[in-house]
Amino acid sequence: MKLALRWHVLLIGFVLGTSGAFAAVRPASSTSAAPLAQRPGHAGIASANALATEAGFEVLAKGGNAFDAAVAVASTLSVVEPESSGIGGGFMATMHLAADNRNVFIDAREAAPAAVNPKDYLNPDGTPNRDTALKGPLSAGIPGEPAGLVWIARHYGKLPLAVSLAPAIRTARDGFKPDVRLLGAIQDEQKNLERWPASAAIFLPGGKPPAAGELWRDPEQARTLALLAQYGDSGFYSGETAQKLVDAVRAAGGNWSLQDLASYRVKERLPITVDYRGYKIITAPPPSSGGVAIAEILNILSGFDLDHLDQAHRVHLVIEAMRRAFRDHNDYLGDPDFVKMPLDMLLSPYYADGLRQTILPDKATPSSMLAPSNGQDPGMHTTHFSIIDADGNMVAITSTVNYILGSTFVAQGTGVLLNDEMDDFALVPNKPNVYGLLGSKANAPEPGKRMLSSMSPSIVIGPDRTAVIGSPGGSTIITQVLEGILAFIDGGDAHQVAAKKRFHHQYQPDVVSVEPGAFDPKTSQALTRMGYTLKEREPWGFMNVVIWDRRSNKLDAASDPRRPDGLGKVQ
Ligand code: GLY
DSSP, X not given: XXXXXXXXXXXXXXXXXXXXXXXXXXXXXXXOSSOOOSOOSSOEEEESSHHHHHHHHHHHHTTXXXXXXXXXXXXXXXXXXXXXXXXXXXXEEEEEETTTTEEEEEEEOOBOOTTOOGGGGXXXXXXXXXXXXXXXXXXXXXXXXXXXHHHHHHHHOSSXXXXXXXXXXHHHHHOBOXXXXXXXXHHHTHHHHTTSHHHHXXXXXXXXXXXXXXXXXXXXXXXXXXXXXXXXXXXXXXXXXXXXXXXXXXXXXOOOOHHXXXXXOOEEEOOEEEEETTEEEEEOOTTBSHHHHHHHHXXXXXXXXXXXXXXHHHHHHHHHHHHHHHHHHHHHOXXXXXXXXXXXXXXXXXXXXXXXXXXXXXXXXXXXXXXXXXXXXXXXXXXXXXXXXTTOXXXXXXXXXXXXXXXXXXXXXXXXXOOOGGGGSOSSTTOOXXXXXXXXXXXXXXXXXXXXXXXXXXXXEOSSEEEEEOOOOTTHXXXXXXXXXHHHHTXXXXXXXXXXXXEEOOSSSOOEEEOTTSSOHHHHHHHHHHTOOEEEOOOOOOOEEEEXXXXXXXXXXXXXXXXXXXXXXXX
């Protein structure tokens, strides 16, 4: 049935008169004659918050490596950027271990509780209940971030977990001045935060959002982090914290059990690797859709000579590749421990060859001609940070509580703001989630299953430069990272890669989201003539990039210039 659909797609391409003559393979980049450095000898960190970047450097100064620094950055972000990620959520990490030249992928994604019930996400009349999907304890998956931090510290770090968690514990206990994004998030979500007494107690001290410049503390999260530091996994997934989490969730109408927490496990998976024009891209496998989509897009693009096209035609091909990859995302992908996915097909250059043939040289393919579907505008939250240490170890981590301030539900007595990641499942088949993504049975909720993600933490190794890259932004993560990779391959430095103007297409809705300034008027007109609907949107994303130029042996780190609070730093 699925293969029949694919041939149907190919057929559309031939019926529309596509020929392969448009395709041309570009030779791989030439390698540099300059000697390539084996280790940078200094470190670079880029994250969404200056306090988190500095926490990473603090731990490096104590003798830690990139993996210890990652624990410090992630846990500090849990405190200072709770609207995006935290110990009530989960993360995905793509890492490079310099000593044994090995890449690993850590899946610390949330999982559905055993008692998950799809009916909880429906109104009595059968329509989707967006409130239970996005707010309160039913929207929360079992957190993976605490287990992921323990795992990274234990298996890859050099320092005790307590040392790497110390900056976060100190910041939560002693307080910090929230940045404008956190203050704005609290104001935007005030009504939801007021629904849960423990959320209001933390985020609305004195009954209102904290004022700019005021010191803000989270002593309960400090204590929960201290228990994690002292006892590792059992400081969160059993004992006092676990009991409080389960009690709070159940008292508010949720369905977690102690067993759900006790049975949560981090999973190491093989990252996806794809070769593109002499660069090796190491990225996220399912249960992220990001790596599959990026690989599929790059495989399609590898047959075109993008460098010798005008901007309109280059963008046209990239959009068409995005459209096809997102269609597959909706059809096939889910948790690999639950669904059999045709990854060999999706990642195959032959499959990309077939899709390439369906792209018309000068005309948009309506998504409705590929398969029926629907959707809505993507949103954007989550956080990403990138690290390269003095030895050349690399960490790309994208971490999330899903939508802004997650479920807005804090479990009483823990300081743990729970995620609303259940919305990343296809809770109601063929109904869009908050990012407008559609899903099939492959991503239906099941006990213990991990919901599909778009997180795409990536490492790009070129002939003489290496990049660690990623960004938040829901479904736009995939296209942001793709465009960042292309900008890097085009020679961009860290700032240029992070600043590159963005566009996005996700199959449905069949519109191209365009950041102001991404296209010159001539390009916009040409794309409109080709049949695209362009929709200008406020700038999106919060990319954090570290680049190692192995010829000059210099690191370069940049945080997205669209946001004021990030910090990319090298020292
Ligand atoms: N919660 C957003 C994602 O994982 O894609």
